[in-house]
Amino acid sequence: MQSRKRDHMTITHRAARRTRVLTALAVGAALTATLAACSSDSDDGGSASAPSGETSADSALAQEITTLEQPLDAFPVPTDKVDGVADLAGGTIYYVPITSRAPQFAITQAEITVAAKAAGLKVQACDGKGTPTDISACITQATHAKAVGIVLDGLAYDMAANAIEGAQKAGVPVVISNQMTDERHPATETFSNVGTAGSPQMIALAKWIMFDSGGKANVLINEATDGASQIAYVEAAVDEFTKDCPDCTVTVNKVSSASFDQIPSSTSSALLKNPDIDYVISEFAEFLQPTAQGVQQASAKVTMTTAASALSTLKELKGGATLQAATAQAAGYQGWVDVDAILRLHAGQDVPEYEVPTRLFTPDTLDGVELTSDAEQTGAWFGPATYTDDFTALWGVN
Incomplete structure (x- = not known):
């Protein structure tokens, strides 16, 4: 078995560092726009370059992730009245x-x-x-x-x-x-x-992993096979990796609600077969705990992410021990x-x-988010x- 390239502490520190980069890039972009608007001496019309050490692709991806982390100004409610x-x-x-x-x-x-x-x-x-x-x-x-x-x-x-x-x-x-x-x-x-908000959530996690890993992630996705839609959500994430992360590798492990008790052993087996995996996506939060059990059984050092999160998930995310990114829908x-x-x-x-709203969360972006049952439900x-x-x-x- 190959040795691991990084231990979990390194991965966790990297995740925190790159999340801070997102904020810096967003602030930098706003400052650049302000300076451009206020300047009357420049007439070259050129676009701003990416911050030092970051490629333009990194900067664009950072801006996408920053947007995914923001709440809506208003929910998209229909306008036609209902009769009877x-x-x-x-x-x-x-x-x-x-x-x-x-x-x-x-x-x-x-x-x-x-x-x-x-x-x-x-x-x-x-x-x-x-x-x-x-x-x-x-x-x-x-x-x-x-x-x-x-x-x-x-x-x-x-x-x-x-x-x-x-x-x-x-x-x-x-x-x-x-x-x-x-x-x-x-x-x-x-x-x-x-x-459905399944595909947007999985795509958001794929984008976060691509940025967090510097475009070199080995990913395991626990895919629910309960229906064609659940499979399609994962395919959307895989397509995102294929399109924008040529140095990323994705392994799909099939699980189901009907075989819930088999998820730990299935996850462990997939990790042991692919020892270079350093990121795991649980397609749904109800699979997160048995997925984590499988990670423990395999003694794997990975960064965990999940979609379809609930209050308990975000509380775990805020702790920042292993879970580093989560998406949720309203x-x-x-x-x-x-x-x-x-x-x-x-x-x-x-x-x-x-349209059902979704949002991407990380430990650093939970400040100001009210982690209560009422806030979750409403x-x-x-x-x-x-x-x-x-x-x-x-x-x-x-």
């Missing part, structure tokens, strides 16, 4: 996540409940447990209960196609959330997809979007293409959480 919301009062929306293990889904469930209550509705949650049998049973239960609608979170249509089609035939609207649109299953009067906002989509299907109105990590009033105004229930 009051007519649904007292009904129930069923929320079916692919697995309740995912902390992200717990946040979405909490905010679906708040949003539904604002619209005069109730929510019934049913754990899909990562298996087609359990998912189908949840959908069938909702159909028999004559639900106002069914929100399926993080699972593919094909995992429960018969049950989904049965619900639609019974007049129960179905929304698949957090999945890419499947051309084989286009939107209908009773079915729609709601936007899972609470997603809950309001899901309810909005169900209401629009009931009204016979077009369902818009929602989406305050991503921007001003005033979108709830915007949605209720659209629904006519303010």
Whole structure:
């Protein structure tokens, strides 16, 4: 087995140093712009050069990462009003996540409940447990209960196609959330997809690793194989490495919610086969702990990153022991979007293409971020959480 090029302490110090470079570059860019605007003597029209020791590509990537780390000025709420919301009062929306293990889904469930209550509705949650049998049973239960609608979170249509089609035939609207649109299953009067933030999160982690490693990373990605979308998110990251980091190497290790207990041994095996790996991406935060167990089993010295983060993830990130970068999406906002989509299907109105905000976090950028359950649930990590009033105004229930 080859010896490691760096120990973990070196990697951690490098990550902190390069994160500080991001800030310096951002400040430098702002100063350059100010000086250029104030100067009346220069007429050469040339562009500013990259800071000493940094290539223009490094500088551009640093600026991208700085942007990924910033909150929004406002959440992207639709503008078209929804008709007939009051007519649904007292009904129930069923929320079916692919697995309740995912902390992200717990946040979405909490905010679906708040949003539904604002619209005069109730929510019934049913754990899909990562298996087609359990998912189908949840959908069938909702159909028999004559639900106002069914929100399926993080699972593919094909995992429960018969049950989904049965619900639609019974007049129960179905929304698949957090999945890419499947051309084989286009939107209908009773079915729609709601936007996914999977690929942007994975691409953000790829960019951070490229910069942090100086363009020479050996990366292991634990890819969830629970559906085509989860695989596509990883492919987006791999494509990013291929395009912009020729000296990076990426190994993909396949894991799944249904085989959760096998993730530690699977991760350990992948690391032992590839001893030069120095970065690990866990595609979802629910896989982070078993992935870390696999790292320990292999006695590997790596920098950990993860997507789909929750409060516990960011608290671990702030400690900065091993986890060095994490992305998250506004899972609470997603809950309001899901309810909005169900209401629009009931009204016979077009369902818009929602955008779910994401953000990149590192230990150095968590200062000023309120690491509380309330901030996580409302989406305050991503921007001003005033979108709830915007949605209720659209629904006519303010």
